Amino acid sequence: MNSIEVENLTKRFGRFTAVDGTSFSVKKGEIFGFLGPNGAGKSTTIRMLCGILRPTSGTAVVGGYRIDAQPEKIKKIIGYVSQKFTLYQDLTVEENIDFYGGIHGLSPSIKNERKKWVMKMAGLKGRENSLTKKLSGGWKQRLSLGCAILHQPDILFLDEPTASVDPVSRRDFWDLIYNLSEEGTTVFVTSHYMDEVERCHRIAIIFSGKIIALGSPRALKSEFTKKVDSTLEDVFISAIERERKNEK
C-alpha cells in the first residue's frame, strides 16, 4: 500500500521550473530519501505534498487525499518539519508543545501523555520552562520533531532535518526515525548529506526539478558505478553526468 503517489507533479515560478513533472510513490512505513543539491526542487516538492503550495500541474495523493482538492484533510494526518527552525523561540519548551498539541486538537489527557513522551524522547526533562531560544541545536531539532509528531501523524515530512546538528545528535535523530518507521509511520526526508541518505530504504536523486535516479542505496550503487566499495557520492555524480549526456 502506498502512502504517497506522485504523478507528473510540476511547479513553475514565473518562467523558472522548480519541479519538472516528477512521478514516484512511497510505501507505507518506508523511509524515503530525497537527495539533491540546493535549488533542485526538494523543498518545493515537500511543500506541495504538505498541501501548502499548489502545483502548477500534475497531482499527488498523500494518505489517500489529493493535494489539490483536500489539503485540509492532509494537514491532519501529516507532520512537517520545515528547513528553518520554526518553533517559537520566545515560548518555553512546554508552551511550544502545548501550542502544537492544542492546534492539532489533542484532548488534555492525550496531550499530557504525548508531552511526557516528547520530553523523554528529546531528552528535555527538567527543561520544560526553558525558553526555546536558549536550547542548543540538537535539542531544538528534537523538539521540532517532537512537536511535529505530537498528534502521531501517518506521514512525516522532514526538510533537511539535520542541517545544523552535531554528529552524535544526528545519530540519535536517525535512531528515532527508524523507530517511527517500524511503528508504521512513513517518513519522507530531504537532505544533501550523502552518508545520511544512505540510511533510507529508498532514495530519489533530484536534479533541476527532475528525478534522475530512484531505488534502494544498494541498487543505485550497482546501477551507476562499477566500483566495489562505491559510495552514494559516486552514484550522485555519475547520475548527473548521465543526465547531462541525455540532454545533449
Add this chain to the structure above:
Amino acid sequence: MRNRIIPLIRKETLHIIRDPRSLYLALGLPIVLLILFGYAITFDVKNIPTAVVDQDNSVLSRDLISRIASSNYFDLLYLLNTHSGTDRLLDEGRVKIILSIPSFFSRDISRKQDTPVQVLVDGSDNNTAQIAISYVSGILQLFSSNIIMEKLNKDGPMPIEGIPPINVEPRLWYNPDLKSTNFIIPGLIAVVMMVIAAMMTSLTIAREWEIGTMEQLIATPARPHEIIIGKLTPYYFLGLLQTSFVILIGTFLFKVPLRGNILFLFCVSSLFLACGLGIGLFISTVTKSQQLAFMMSVIFTLLPSFLLSGFIFPVSSMPQIVRFFTYLVPAKYFLVVLRGIFLKGIGLNILWPEVVSLFLFASLIILACAKRMKLNLE
C-alpha cells in the same frame, strides 16, 4: 472538533508579554506621541515678538503702545524712535511684527484727520502673520473707535446716550476659551490608535512569515479564520488598553473636557480599532516583509489620518476630488465622534451616521481580508 482558536490566542498573548518592544509600541509609543504632539502642535498664537517705532512720542501714541504691550498676544521687545535698523530685526527673526507710529500721529488725530499706522509683518510664517495682523487691527480699531466716541461725547451734535449701540456678544460653544489642545487631542487620539493598530497587526503576521513559523502554522489543520481571530484578539484587547491610556492622558494631562458618555466612547473606539486591525491585516495579505509592512502602515494610516481626516485641514475646504478620498479614511468619522463626545457631549442620536460608516468600513475590510487571505506560500 476541539477549539483551535484558544491555543492561538494564548500563544499570541505570550508573544506580546515576552516582547518588550511590542508592549512599548502598543502602550509606550502612543503616550510619547500624544505628549510630544500635544505640546508641540498648537494653533494658538501668543507672545509674538514685537517692536514698536514711536516717532510721535505723545500721550496718544504711548496709550496705543501700552494697549499693545498689555495684551497677551504681543511681547514688546523693542521700543525705538527711529526706523534705522528695524529691517535687521525682521531679517534676523528677532521680531515678527513692527508697528510704526508716524511723527504726525497725535497732530492728525487732533485735527480729526485720518492717520496711517504702519504694520510690518514677517510673512514667512503665514499663519502667525495672519493672526498677528488680525490682533493688531483689532487693537487699532478699538483704539480709534474710543477716540471717535470721546470726540462725539465731547462736541457731538447730539447726546450719545440716546443711540442704542449694537454690541456683538460672541458666545463660543463647546470650547469657550478656544484652546487648541481641545481640538488637537481628539485628533491625535484617532491618529495614534489607527497607526498603532494597523502597524501591530501587519508586523506580527509579517514577522511570522519572515522567521518561518507561518509556514509551520499553515501546515497544521488551523484554518485561515482561526489564525486571523487568534492573531487579532490579543491585539484588540491591547488596543482597548491603549485607548484607555490615551483618554486618561487627554483628560487629565491636557484637561480636555470629557462631556459625553464614556461607555459610548469605548464602543465606538472598538469599532475604530477593528478598522485599524483590518487595515493591518490587509497589509499583511499584500506583503510578507516586516519592513514593507511597517512602511505601508505608515503610508496607508498615518498620512491619511493626519491629512485627510479633517484633523488639521477641514474637509469642507478640500478640492472635490480630494474630498472623495476622505470618505475612505476611518479617522475622519472617528474624529467627528471624538470631538462630539469629548467637547459637545453628544451621543448616538446625532453621531449615528459616523458610527454606521465605521461599522461598514470595519466589516468590509475584514471581509476583504478573509477573501484575500490564502494560507499558502504564494
